[in-house]
Amino acid sequence: MPPAGFYRGEVIHARTRPTRHEFRYNVDFIVLDLPDLSAFAAAKPVFGRNRFAPISFHDRDQLVPSPDSVTALDRLNHVLVQAGRPTVTSARLVTFPRFFGFGFSPVSFWFDASSQSCAPLLLEVNNTFGERHIYHLSAEVSRCHVIDKTFFVSPFNATRGSYHVRFAPFDGRFSARVDLEVEDRPLLFTTLRGQFSHASRWSATTAAARCLASGTTALPFIWLQGLKLRKKGLKPLMRPNSVSTDTLVSEPPRTYKRHQDH
Template sequence: MPEPAPPPVPALYATEIAHTRVTPVRHSLRHRTYLWLVDIDELPVLPRPLRPLARFDPRDHFDGTAPSLRAGLDAYLAAHGVRDADGRVLMLAHARVLGHVFNPLTLYWCHDRGGRRVCVVAEVHNTYGGRHCYLLRPDARGRAETAKEFYVSPYLDVEGTYHMRLPLPGERLDLTVQLRHTDGSRPLTATVRGARSPARPGTLLAAALRHPWSTAAVSLGIRRHGIHLYLKGLRVRPRQPRTSPAQEGTP
């Protein structure tokens, strides 16, 4: 369906990521960083001195073997019977910074050649090196549901349903992912909110100075909060994903 025109890309979003757990213990975290919104067919070309601050490598996405982001996405979509997402694709993600990248969630808004949104692909990475994609068909408000199929948090089993709100970013970024169980509990809610800036060299440099080595900070932050939860009494659940390692796309 037609959507409001997206902002010019590439764009940077200064974001606040929040996670709230309510069971079996209460715990919340907030982390400030920045994300890129890019057209996967027209990736930004930075001045040479700034290139270590942002690189988009196809090896960091899908199964890591495709020659380009578009090729990796097309292979995934074709394997799931999607043939008409051959138009513009906007990706929201961390870029590789100083040789390191970790994307807990990468989103791809996929359109046909007429500009109609066909689907959204949510690519999830865990800290064990695993990858998994969810093919979503959001409604007009960007809402979608999908069964949880991938081991992410070591303190949560692979069960329940994700309820997501994933509208295409505009001047503001406002995303929500909530895990719900069949007993009505909602153990985890994650939000990503932010404001857009044009991805100019000065904007990128300012963001990199505010958030030095941002992707490493994400990885370290996840581990630090994992330790905190362990000290609160949570114990690691065994990894028993519903899907096979091949389906997860583990490198």
């Protein structure tokens, strides 16, 4: 896996039931070599860390809530220690940055950069309710990682089933699939993939320009697809209380009187 730089690619979602629904949108995302971000020096001042910039990475956007002074790598090792796993001296993080101060990262992937194979460590998931959850992955790159779903992400999917996480070989492209199966049947296929370019002022500027041209980030696309699913007859579910110890940020569920009356 490249140590640091930008990816230009797309996100693909495909639902199989109870109604078929597929969409895709173009995205720009980044890979960081933590704790050393010197490779991004060539992208300054367009790229910044823990400061406002056209494209920025903020340590506080990752993993456990803690003061801004705590680095993302420290947060990662805190999570690993809590799970009884060995700590790492360096890590690769594939995530969505902020653009002009705004951003939403539906998913982030953590890898152990100190291992020769850059072994997977964590799958970090954010939902649109302001919650954050982690799934621990095994240290084997080539296998399919099967993990029980314990976190409420989409209001159109219940908190059940299992994720099947796969990574393609790192050959200048990043490609990850996260498929959801419920009752041993496929329900949702999700793919994030992109072509790598080294961190430079040009690659950062073009990524920022694409964001300005589209006028949006991932979040509005997610809301739009939710409206389309409702038009197709799918009814949103109430968000349950977060009960998993791997939910790092949790908000109380919204309660409406119309639900209390039934």
